[in-house]
Amino acid sequence: MEIAERFVSGTIVALLKGKMEADTVPMFERWFDTHMESSIDRVVLDLSGLSYISSAGLRAILAAAKQLKGQRGLAICGLYGMVGQVFQVSGFVSILETYPTVEGALQAESLID
């Protein structure tokens, strides 16, 4: 898995690429923890580059969303194919803030608080 990040007015937008599985999740967790230390309060995860996600990936995303709860929050976008299906089946689409596109996520501030 690769993470390509950019900053848009105080928000980190991260494009995740490859497979988010048991093996690669620790890398995401380290990446996220590093940003938490620098007091980032909103993260947009663009999953359009992911070809695969397992419950290990979902668990890490849920943990990240919980950490950002009460701040400006975690938003998810780019849910397609297998990854979109896993988000549907797990019910994650209804508990996380999701948008079709990065632009949508950037325009909407976290309303779920």
Next chain:
Amino acid sequence: MGQTLVQLRCAAVHEQLPAIKQQVCAAARSAGWRSDDLDRLELVLEEAVMNIISYSYGSGRGELQLELRTEGGEGLRLLLQDWGVAFDPTSVVHPECSGSLEERSIGGIGLPLMQALTENMRYRRQHDSNLLELILHKRPTVER
């Protein structure tokens, strides 16, 4: 009984997961499994194997045995065996699948996925071992 595509036995440790996935997915691919169906198999496999690795033997060490067979014309049958603590994943009642962020627990995400993404999941305890049988059929492709 169908044709055996993979048969392996190895230590139930994290380090084995990539090799197990590679072997099973390569065999499924050569049996004509592609794209969404292959991803689904990989996911179910990862969840089932990770459950054994993470929970079956506690802090001790043990082994797992895996078999992949063809099932009927279009299906696959994945059989997993371990000799750890008795655990029936088919008996677990789903935690809340919706609700709010706070209510959703970090655990209990993998089993509902396994149940949703397989056609059938059967468990039996046999001579101090857990035997889990997962049946997958090809499904119509979901439009992107």
